Amino acid sequence: MKRSVSVRLELELHDPADLIFSIAVAQGAELEAESFTISSANGELEARELIGRHGTRLHRLTGPTGKMTIDYSAVATGHAQPAPVDELDLIGYRRPSRYCESDTLFSTAQAEFAGVSGKELLDAVTSWVTSHLSYVPGSSLHTDGAVATMLAREGVCRDYAHLVVALLRGLDVPARLASVYAPGLYPMDFHAVAEAYIEDAWHVVDATALAPRQSLLRIATGQDAAETAFLSQYGARVDLLSMQVMAVADVLPRDDTTQLAQLV
Known part of the structure; x- marks a missing residue:
């Protein structure tokens, strides 16, 4: 491709x-x-x-x-070939961060997804976030994190990704944010998706479903939007x-x- x-x-x-x-x-x-x-x-x-x-x-x-x-x-x-998995990353990406307050959302994650794992968990979290949020351009502030997004029940791609990451970390699943170019995205813009570490590899989680995951091209990767801002x-x-x-x-x-x- x-x-x-x-x-x-x-x-x-x-x-x-x-x-x-x-x-x-x-x-x-x-x-x-x-x-x-x-x-x-x-x-x-x-x-x-x-x-x-x-x-x-x-x-x-x-x-x-x-x-x-x-x-x-x-x-x-x-x-690109998948990069070697770093054990320190698997530790760091289970911790709460500025925009992904997994400690605050721990109880929500446990109540909604306890006992679910692997791909079934990724599907469940994706479906939950998709059903609980409405995609509304311009609806969020640059200071909004996962908790504010969940309460507002609306946001854009980075808000969806932050909530996915926070819920997964609340279940002790390493998760991170990636900024990407996204062929097929409309309206066209930079895009943000989550990545979760399951089955010994990092896998894309995009609750917006706005572009094919297979077409995405990585720009930056980090804890959350604080580490992936374009400027x-x-x-x-x-x-x-x-x-x-x-x-x-x-x-x-x-x-x-x-x-x-x-x-x-």
């Missing part, structure tokens, strides 16, 4: 700022082509690439005051003036939900 992805961001910096972008396809994917350009009134700027956990590629630079345009594109011709800025106010995301596949697979799927 060939997948083509791109993003254009237009920013306005009110003062020089430390910028970190997480928009590049994660390390390990087979790429036929890739381009990353950053331009301002002073010309093109160079970002320094840093490699984070699970092959997350961060691009960092000090941006000058004024408007800035970021263009990224890539063509992936294959899937982090420090030292100055930065306005996002516009954002355009595109992700297409030459053949869009039909997602067979009776099967487990890996994000690789």
